[in-house]
Amino acid sequence: MKVPYISSLSISQALRYSMASAQSQLASAEREVSTGRLDDIGLTLGHQTGKFISLKGDMQRLETLIDTNGLASSRMKVSQSAISQIVSRTEDILSSTASGVGLDADQSVLASVAKTALADITAILNTSHNGDYIFSGVNSDAPPITDYETGPAKAAFDTAFSTFFGFSKDDAAAQAIDAATMGTFLDTVVEPQFLGTGWATNVSAAADDAILSRITLTQSVTTSVSANEDGFRQAVMASVITVELFSGNLGEQARSAVASKTRQLAGSAVGNLANLQGRVGLLEQQVTSANERLEAQIDILGEHANSLEAVDPYEASTRLTSLITQIETSYALTARIQKLSLMRFVS
Amino acid sequence: MSLTTALNIAQTSLLNVGRQTSVVSTNITNSENENYTRRSAALESLTPGARVVSIRRHAALDLFQGSIRALSENSAQQTISNQLDNLKSVLVGADGELSASASLTKFHDALQVYSSSPSNGLLGESAVQSAKDLVRRLNDASSSIQNTRASIDGEISGTVDQLNDLLSKFYDANLKVMNGTIAGSDINDSLDHRDALLKEISKIVPVSTINRENNDLVLVSGGATLFETTPRNVTFDAQPAYGPTTVGSAVRVDGIQLSAGTGSNTTAKGTLGALLQVRDTVTVNLQGQLDEVARGLIEQFAENDPSGGGLPPLAGLFTYPGGPGLPPAGTVVPGLAQSISVNALFDPAEGGNPALLRDGGANGAAYVENTTGAAAFSDRLIRFGEQLDKPITFDGATGIGGDKSLLSFAAGSVSWLEGYRSDASNAAATKDALYVRLTSTLTAETGVNLDQEMSRLLDLEHTFEASARLIRAVDEMLQDLLAAVR
Numbered sequence: 001m002k003v004p005y006i007s008s009l010s011i012s013q014a015l016r017y018s019m020a021s022a023q024s025q026l027a028s029a030e031r032e033v034s035t036g037r038l039d040d041i042g043l044t045l046g047h048q049t050g051k052f053i054s055l056k057g058d059m060q061r062l063e064t065l066i067d068t069n070g071l072a073s074s075r076m077k078v079s080q081s082a083i084s085q086i087v088s089r090t091e092d093i094l095s096s097t098a099s100g101v102g103l104d105a106d107q108s109v110l111a112s113v114a115k116t117a118l119a120d121i122t123a124i125l126n127t128s129h130n131g132d133y134i135f136s137g138v139n140s141d142a143p144p145i146t147d148y149e150t151g152p153a154k155a156a157f158d159t160a161f162s163t164f165f166g167f168s169k170d171d172a173a174a175q176a177i178d179a180a181t182m183g184t185f186l187d188t189v190v191e192p193q194f195l196g197t198g199w200a201t202n203v204s205a206a207a208d209d210a211i212l213s214r215i216t217l218t219q220s221v222t223t224s225v226s227a228n229e230d231g232f233r234q235a236v237m238a239s240v241i242t243v244e245l246f247s248g249n250l251g252e253q254a255r256s257a258v259a260s261k262t263r264q265l266a267g268s269a270v271g272n273l274a275n276l277q278g279r280v281g282l283l284e285q286q287v288t289s290a291n292e293r294l295e296a297q298i299d300i301l302g303e304h305a306n307s308l309e310a311v312d313p314y315e316a317s318t319r320l321t322s323l324i325t326q327i328e329t330s331y332a333l334t335a336r337i338q339k340l341s342l343m344r345f346v347s
Numbered sequence: 348m349s350l351t352t353a354l355n356i357a358q359t360s361l362l363n364v365g366r367q368t369s370v371v372s373t374n375i376t377n378s379e380n381e382n383y384t385r386r387s388a389a390l391e392s393l394t395p396g397a398r399v400v401s402i403r404r405h406a407a408l409d410l411f412q413g414s415i416r417a418l419s420e421n422s423a424q425q426t427i428s429n430q431l432d433n434l435k436s437v438l439v440g441a442d443g444e445l446s447a448s449a450s451l452t453k454f455h456d457a458l459q460v461y462s463s464s465p466s467n468g469l470l471g472e473s474a475v476q477s478a479k480d481l482v483r484r485l486n487d488a489s490s491s492i493q494n495t496r497a498s499i500d501g502e503i504s505g506t507v508d509q510l511n512d513l514l515s516k517f518y519d520a521n522l523k524v525m526n527g528t529i530a531g532s533d534i535n536d537s538l539d540h541r542d543a544l545l546k547e548i549s550k551i552v553p554v555s556t557i558n559r560e561n562n563d564l565v566l567v568s569g570g571a572t573l574f575e576t577t578p579r580n581v582t583f584d585a586q587p588a589y590g591p592t593t594v595g596s597a598v599r600v601d602g603i604q605l606s607a608g609t610g611s612n613t614t615a616k617g618t619l620g621a622l623l624q625v626r627d628t629v630t631v632n633l634q635g636q637l638d639e640v641a642r643g644l645i646e647q648f649a650e651n652d653p654s655g656g657g658l659p660p661l662a663g664l665f666t667y668p669g670g671p672g673l674p675p676a677g678t679v680v681p682g683l684a685q686s687i688s689v690n691a692l693f694d695p696a697e698g699g700n701p702a703l704l705r706d707g708g709a710n711g712a713a714y715v716e717n718t719t720g721a722a723a724f725s726d727r728l729i730r731f732g733e734q735l736d737k738p739i740t741f742d743g744a745t746g747i748g749g750d751k752s753l754l755s756f757a758a759g760s761v762s763w764l765e766g767y768r769s770d771a772s773n774a775a776a777t778k779d780a781l782y783v784r785l786t787s788t789l790t791a792e793t794g795v796n797l798d799q800e801m802s803r804l805l806d807l808e809h810t811f812e813a814s815a816r817l818i819r820a821v822d823e824m825l826q827d828l829l830a831a832v833r
Binding site for chain 1: 378379381385435439442443446448449451452453455456459460462463464466467719721722723724725726729732733736754755758759760761762763764765766768769770772783787790791792793794795796797798801802805
């Protein structure tokens with residue numbers, strides 16, 4: 001049998017090399033145990049690192065979507081409560097016109113109720129939220145409704161009245177207007193000013209297009225309602241005709257025609273607005289469920305990312321312990337091998 | 348047999364013990380020297396009774412050859428692995444925070460926030476700011492890559508100088524060995540020295556050796572002769588500065604071009620081949636990937652004619668010196684990542700208007716998409732956000748081509764680099780283990796064992812004592828004889 005030769009240098013070098021490699025592994029195992037994550041993710045995952053980074057990036061993107069959805073949700077919540085306030089103002093008009101049409105005193109009360117309602121509806125439609133007028137559609141930098149009293153709408157109404165009847169509503173001749181003529185005036189002249197093209201010219205600066213929001217990475221929905229919706233127009237018209245025609249010199253006949261038109265408009269406005277609330281509710285629902293989906297996705301992505309980067313704490317600490325044992329053994333061996341020299345026995 | 352003969356033999360023995368002791372002491376002195384090959388002094392018989400000491404050098408040729416081959420491979424692989432660690436730290440960062448992918452995600456988020464509230468000019472500014480950050484990251488990453496190439500070029504130049512220097516030293520060492528062999532003197536120290544030089548050379552380039560008469564050595568590297576009687580010239584033209592289109596010059600050994608390595612488990616042997624590989628392949632691919640990200644951004648954020656009137660798409664938020672025409676689709680434009688910029692028309696710091704991002708129209712009124720000037724017009728912003736997820740065609744020359752979204756291409760670039768690095772690091776561990784294994788076998792075989800030398804010293808002491816005793820005995824016998832005669 002060949003007796004192999006071995007040099008002293010190679011004995012000590014072998015120990016030195018194994019010690020160096022164990023110590024460098026020790027440093028990385030220590031970091032893994034203390035953080036619970038891979039020490040060098042790229043080195044361990046290799047070609048999968050991009051996937052890991054995408055997962056992290058996607059989580060961040062989805063979280064941003066949840067944040068921005070919060071803005072859309074709160075806009076719709078504000079819209080929702082604004083619409084219900086408008087509904088209640090419209091109902092005020094409805095109930096007042098239902099009762100007193102006869103006495104002059106009642107009429108001025110009615111006119112002032114309608115006036116307050118009109119001011120309120122205007123203010124509510126001009127609500128701004130986070131710097132945007134929420135009922136302006138995409139035209140969100142301008143308030144949607146021009147104030148009636150000072151704006152072109154009142155002038156247009158007065159002109160229309162004079163043109164149609166040949167005198168103003170405060171004129172004594174206004175007493176004589178009968179119900180049918182008044183009905184015609186309201187249906188053919190006043191109505192187009194509010195429900196037709198006059199609305200955009202004299203009253204509203206809002207855009208028909210609602211604000212579009214991206215609520216998931218691939219889905220975009222509208223998240224606002226425009227002041228140009230029929231319900232708002234009808235509510236505004238109902239209050240305007242009440243304010244205008246219950247304050248002039250009109251006779252009882254004409255007033256009853258106005259009151260019936262008001263009732264019809266307000267009633268229909270309440271119905272349309274309820275529909276609108278339903279639509280906003282659906283949109284809110286859509287955003288909420290998008291958020292739920294996003295959160296579920298974030299959870300899944302998070303789990304996936306975690307499974308890529310996490311270190312089993314038991315495995316890591318076992319590895320650490322065995323490395324420490326290995327290094328200690330190396331120390332002990334080095335000490336013993338250093339003693340193992342013929343020099344100690346020859347003297 | 349006479350007493351005089353006995354005396355002579357004992358004297359020779361003393362002399363031989365002296366020589367042998369000197370060998371033992373040389374061995375002991377060099378016991379920690381890796382480049383030392385152990386010697387032993389053996390007695391040889393000539394005419395009856397006469398013994399001379401001959402000194403043998405315990406070289407292990409095959410092991411030595413294997414060990415320097417492994418050294419070449421190992422030093423190449425370590426170089427690749429170190430360079431990739433470097434590139435990772437400047438291009439990806441510890442957790443990917445420096446990658447184009449991370450900046451792209453931030454930019455997407457800024458766009459999304461702006462699209463949720465397009466009337467808010469501050470959010471527009473922040474989206475443009477985020478675009479500027481993204482562009483700066485691309486510019487910085489691109490110049491880091493080019494700086495790395497320049498510093499590798501410097502390293503190659505230094506290594507070539509070192510190689511030439513080693514070859515001229517090798518010339519001296521080889522000459523000493525040859526002269527010693529012809530003169531018949533002890534050449535062992537010269538051989539050790541020559542082997543040590545050979546080791547240094549094989550760290551730089553792969554070396555195979557051809558032995559000729561009188562221990563003359565010829566060194567061949569690949570197809571080129573490194574050393575034959577005289578050192579051959581290794582030449583290299585260093586370039587002081589690197590740009591994305593700079594092509595580095597080749598290293599020539601005796602006029603023959605040294606080939607660069609390929610693959611993460613590199614085929615290169617020696618540091619030069621590995622450095623050439625990183626300078627000409629790895630960094631060029633990474634630059635190409637950044638250039639493609641830049642091209643993707645310019646393409647995805649281009650302005651289109653909203654009327655469908657046939658006007659060509661022109662560069663929008665992101666532009667480059669060749670703008671406003673778009674770079675050709677599907678092919679890498681070298682250096683685009685370095686020259687891409689945010690259009691000044693969008694940048695509030697340069698008097699621009701961030702709202703152009705919402706409305707369009709940086710290239711004239713025909714490109715305005717938000718024709719009514721609506722403040723909450725979000726369609727365009729939403730489309731941009733979604734486009735980061737829509738596939739476009741990337742150039743396959745960058746290592747990760749095909750139809751991908753910009754976001755996944757950017758992540759793919761990280762994958763490419765980290766995959767390369769991880770493979771290189773694993774290969775480095777394997778090659779290092781092989782080298783260590785071969786070297787330790789070599790040192791085990793050729794190194795000095797102190798215990799053995801000590802025991803040999805004890806033997807020599809005994810021989811010395813016995814020879815001295817012998818001389819005294821002969822002396823006494825002669826004295827006795829002379830006394831009897833007197």
